[in-house]
Amino acid sequence: MKRDVDGILYEALVVALVGFCAALTANHFSPKGIKLTRDYFPSRPSTDEAGAFDAAGVQRSLVEQIEARLRLNNLGMVGLTEVEELFRDPRHEAEQVIFVDARSRRLYEEGHVPGAYHLDHFYPEETLAEVLPAAMAAESVVFYCNGGDCEDSEFSAIFLREAGVPGDRMRVYVGGMSEWREHGLPVEVGLRRSGMLE
Amino acid sequence: MTMNRAMQMRWRPHRRSWVLFWVRLLVGGFFIYSGAMKAIEPGEFLKMVRAYELTEQSLVLNMVAATLPWFEIFCGALLVFGLGVRGTALVLLLLMTPLTALVLHRALELQEAGGLAFCAVRFDCGCGMGEVGICRKLAENGLLIVLGLWLAMGPRSQLTLWHRLA
Numbered sequence: 505m506k507r508d509v510d511g512i513l514y515e516a517l518v519v520a521l522v523g524f525c526a527a528l529t530a531n532h533f534s535p536k537g538i539k540l541t542r543d544y545f546p547s548r549p550s551t552d553e554a555g556a557f558d559a560a561g562v563q564r565s566l567v568e569q570i571e572a573r574l575r576l577n578n579l580g581m582v583g584l585t586e587v588e589e590l591f592r593d594p595r596h597e598a599e600q601v602i603f604v605d606a607r608s609r610r611l612y613e614e615g616h617v618p619g620a621y622h623l624d625h626f627y628p629e630e631t632l633a634e635v636l637p638a639a640m641a642a643e644s645v646v647f648y649c650n651g652g653d654c655e656d657s658e659f660s661a662i663f664l665r666e667a668g669v670p671g672d673r674m675r676v677y678v679g680g681m682s683e684w685r686e687h688g689l690p691v692e693v694g695l696r697r698s699g700m701l702e
Numbered sequence: 703m704t705m706n707r708a709m710q711m712r713w714r715p716h717r718r719s720w721v722l723f724w725v726r727l728l729v730g731g732f733f734i735y736s737g738a739m740k741a742i743e744p745g746e747f748l749k750m751v752r753a754y755e756l757t758e759q760s761l762v763l764n765m766v767a768a769t770l771p772w773f774e775i776f777c778g779a780l781l782v783f784g785l786g787v788r789g790t791a792l793v794l795l796l797l798m799t800p801l802t803a804l805v806l807h808r809a810l811e812l813q814e815a816g817g818l819a820f821c822a823v824r825f826d827c828g829c830g831m832g833e834v835g836i837c838r839k840l841a842e843n844g845l846l847i848v849l850g851l852w853l854a855m856g857p858r859s860q861l862t863l864w865h866r867l868a
Contacts, residue, residue: 512854515789516796519780523793527772531744538744538768543760545752608743626745 536627544626546662547577547655566653570678579661580675582646584687587677590646591617591689602642604635606649606660607681615702617648617684618692625659632667639669651680722856723784729849730781733794736830737774740767747771750828754804771830781853791853798850802843805829809836 531537538544574581582590595601596619603620605612609630612622621635639645645664647657657676665671677684685691691702740747748767757763780790805827813823821837829839 512788512792515786516792517789519777519786519789519793523773523776524769526776527769530741530772530775531768534741534744534772536742536744538748538764540761540764540768542764544745544748544764545758545760608746610743624745626748 545655545659546666547573547658567678570653573655574658574676574678577658577662578671579658580672582675582677584677584679584683587646587648587679587684588687588689590644595643599638600642601644601646602638603677604639604645604647604657604660604664605681606647606656607654611650611681613694615685615691615693616681616696618690618701619697620648620692621696623660623664625656625663628660628663636664636667636669639664639673643673645669645674646677647674648677648680648684651678651682651684654680718857722853725849725853726781726784726787729791729794729846729853730778732846733774733778734782735778737771737776737778739830740771740828741775744768744771747828747830750826753828754808756804788854788856788858791850795847795850795854798843798847801829802840802847805836805839805843809839 571581590596590601591603593601596603603617605616605620605622606625607616608624608626609622612620612624616622621638622631623635624630645661647661649656649660657680661674661676665674692698693700693702744767747770748763751767751770752763777790777794780786781794808825808827809820809823812818812825813820816823821835823836824833825836826833827839831839
């Protein structure tokens with residue numbers, strides 16, 4: 505009996521060690537593998553400044569928390585009315601105002617703001633060569649993700665700021681794609697400038 | 703009569719090994735599927751790992767998100783092929799039990815925040831199945847733990863790719 509238990513424990517140890525090494529190897533060779541040393545979440549808001557409660561102990565709403573977090577990360581915020589104006593602004597057609605979708609490739613292709621660039625901060629190398637020159641040349645860059653408590657837009661904005669895009673041009677549309685859709689605004693499917701609207 | 707009994711005695715372990723085989727396929731298949739769903743979008747999985755707020759250390763978060771999906775696939779494949787079944791089942795039990803406790807803890811937090819009935823709590827626990835109801839998730843994990851326990855404590859598997867490594 506003891507021999508049997510020892511055997512199972514030994515087997516478990518071997519499985520755990522070999523499995524761990526195999527998993528690291530698979531991640532290394534996977535095209536979507538995680539880079540172990542990279543910080544994918546560069547903003548580190550302190551709970552006091554951007555948490556659920558303010559200094560006086562009063563509970564903050566989700567929007568207030570997001571606003572505080574963006575302020576902490578030196579990023580501006582933009583609401584639906586203004587984002588709609590920016591979308592209809594002739595400067596948008598001239599690429600002086602650009603939109604950057606910070607969600608995954610799959611969600612982007614399922615539907616994005618027409619003409620929006622794609623920058624997934626987990627895999628920036630996929631589209632950075634296209635997005636960075638456009639963001640450098642634009643007067644205003646609006647980032648968005650799903651909306652609500654999604655933080656991808658902030659991380660993509662921070663990534664581009666670190667790549668050299670001036671921070672004062674960048675703003676985050678907090679309502680995101682869910683609010684955009686809710687208001688019946690145009691949605692482009694597939695690739696950028698595919699011309700296919702939902 | 704004697705002959706019948708002798709046949710039954712020969713048949714019994716055979717039937718049990720078929721049951722063991724199907725349980726292995728079920729548990730192994732589950733882990734392969736859930737691991738593959740995470741490995742397809744490891745960035746999304748990383749976000750979910752972070753949402754548990756266990757640590758802010760990027761190396762630890764990255765390590766979990768990088769290895770857990772492939773580790774599940776590896777263990778699932780071992781079960782399906784019947785290699786190191788008892789040891790693999792023990793490893794999965796050691797993995798599943800704390801993960802289930804974490805999911806439960808998060809569900810309780812969400813229940814408190816939303817003032818919901820416990821079974822009305824739905825969220826994506828990062829388990830590879832998308833958004834699910836907590837009661838269904840706990841039942842699923844409970845079943846997997848029981849089956850894993852049976853595989854770990856049960857007899858050596860017979861229907862395997864390589865019997866010496868079963």
